[in-house]
Amino acid sequence: MTVSQPIIVWFRQDLRIADNPALHHAAQSGRPIIPVFVLDDVTPGIWKAGGATRWWLHHSLTQLSDSLRQRGLSLLLRRGPGDVVIADLAEQVGAAELVWNRCYEPYAVDRDTRLKAALKGRVMATSFKAALLNEPWEVLTGQGxxxxxxTPYWRAALAVTAPDRPLPAPDRLLPWPGDLTGDALADWQLLPTKPDWAAGLRRAWSDGEGVGERAAAVRLAQFLSNGAANYALGRDVPGIDGTSRLSPHLHFGEISPRQIWNAAKMAGESVNETFKVQIDSFLREIGWREFSHSLLYHFPTLPERPLSASFEAFPWTRDDTSLAAWQRGQTGYPIVDAGMRQLWVTGWMHNRVRMIVGSLLVKHLLLPWQAGERWFWDTLVDADLANNAAGWQWIGGCGADAAPYFRVFNPVLQGQKFDPDGRYVRQWVPELKHMPDKYIHTPWTAPPVVLRGAGVTLGRDYPAPIIDHALGRQRALDAFATIRSSDPV
Incomplete structure (x- = not known):
């Protein structure tokens, strides 16, 4: 093989230039580089991207393409089964090597295994760790x-987590001089047309300027300068900007966990011990992401089946009317409805509120956690298969380290505790904006004179609760009693 033979860099969930091990390896090889992204929505077992993530992907690929162009490369876009498309490309250009950064979804593992087998003896195929601090097989119990x-997972992970410093972005990359035909990004129709439901996403993420590697770096810097100082408390208050909002950037690989880890650790060491405690609390959330990916890797049916076998027999209900009310933010519980409307408009929801809305769905309404998982998958810009599945199984009480099923969040008390002045509710449920604080989370208890003064007629302007909390809680406990004699995970 000659040095003129190209090296293919297959971009996947790593849409960045800096701290990209596959791209760094290609740059160091001295070979001409062909960067490619494949829109793969047909590989068996794949979870096809939902509407919100397709919107984000369009803008992220636009940003990546610009960054590569500034360094001399043109991003090739193709569509189809990833292993087939890449194998065909490697043969077409006579590639010397193919590199990518690893993904851990079951279909991705199977696809990559097939590709390596297909190329064996013909093209060198090398994969790298880039999406996680620790590989799923690197943090195991003493029994393997x-x-x-x-908690024990993270304790063990911290014992082996010592990330190297992030790799720098290459200044210049050597292009392959041949001619290749690819798709135009617009042809993929990742953006909605009719109806155009993405106006809220455009507002929330600055018309796509809030997407991509540069936006992720800015967001991290802003968080470490502001929200991180009060993260342990601020992360539970949805009415303030107290979280990093880095989850979509992490999912698409616009920023790496190693970049976040190093920047956060440096910030924690440069201020004081109190700030360091806040940073450690933040990095624990990175740890939960690592834990979720470990679960998905070792238990590939995580998105479809409960880890706790006893929940296979749980008496879930089917109630399309209640599901639709939950999806539209019309449950009659203001904190829940605020969260569901924030999700629909912005493609993102505050983490504390995700737990509250999930609890109402699976416990009060006895609707299966998979229904919530599917809705989040379609509406979240940070719809990550591992995080989404692990989170919903946690809420449902059927997963690893799950909240006990008998712990049923009271949506009224949750709203009063974490949104005491109703700021979050008033932003996302504007029909209640004139309700006094005393009744903002319980409008159905307000005297008629208060409702009139706030311009609210229950049942017309805002619904009564979809189910009484006490009734819903007891129904959930009764349902749980039917399976609790089964063996746990």
Whole structure:
């Protein structure tokens, strides 16, 4: 093989230039580089991207393409089964090597295995760790089994987590001089047309300027300068900007966990011990992401089936009317409805509120956690298969390290505790904006004179609660009693 033979860099969930091990390896090889992204929505077992993530992907690929162009490369876009498209491309250009950064979804593992087998003896195929601090097989119990409880997992992970410094972005990359035909990004129709439901996403993420590698770096810097100082408390208050909002950037690989880890650790060491505690609390959330990916890798049916076998027999209900009310933010519980409307408009929801809305769905309404998982998958810009599945199984009480099923969040008390002045509710449920604080989370208890003064007629302007909390809680406990004699995970 000659040095003129190209090296293919297959971009996937790593849409960045800096701290990209596959791209760094290609740059160091001295070979001409062909960067490619494949829109793969047909590989068996794949979870096809939902509407919100397709919107984000369009803008992220636009940003990546611009960054590569500034360094001399043109991003090739193709569509189809990833292993087939890449194998065909490697043969077409006579590639010397193919590199990519690893993904851990079951279909991705199977696809990459097939590709390596197909290329064996013809093209060198090398993969790298870039999406996680630790590989799923690097943090195991003393018996060599995967952890099913987060705290011991994270304790073990911290013992081996010593990330190197992030790799720098290459200044210049050597292009391959041949001619290749690819798709135009617009032809993929990732953006909605009719109806155009993305106006809220455009507002929330600055018309796509809030997407991509540069936006992720800015967001991290802003968080470490502001929200991080009060993160342990601020992360539970949805009415303020107290979280990093880095989850979509992490999912698409616009920023790496290693970049976040190093920047956060440096910030924590440069201020004081109190700030360091806040940073450690933030990095624990990075740890939960690592734990979720470990679970998905070791338990590939995580998105479809409960980890706790006893929940296979749980008496879930089917109630399309209640599901639709939950999806539209019309449950009659203001904190829940605020969260569901924030999700629909912006493609993102505050983490504390995700737990509250999930609890109402699976416990009060007895609707299966998979229904919530599917809705989040379609509406979240940070719809990550591992995080989404692990989170919903946690809420449902059927997963690893799950909240006990008998712990049923009271949506009224949750709203009063975490949104005491109703700021979050008033932003996303504007029909209640004139309700006094005393009744903002319980409008159905307000005297008629208060409702009139706030311009609210229950049942017309805002619904009564879809189910009484006490009734819903007891129904959930009764349902749980039917399976609790089964063996746990």
């Amino acid at each position: 089994t995967p952890y099913k409880v987060f």
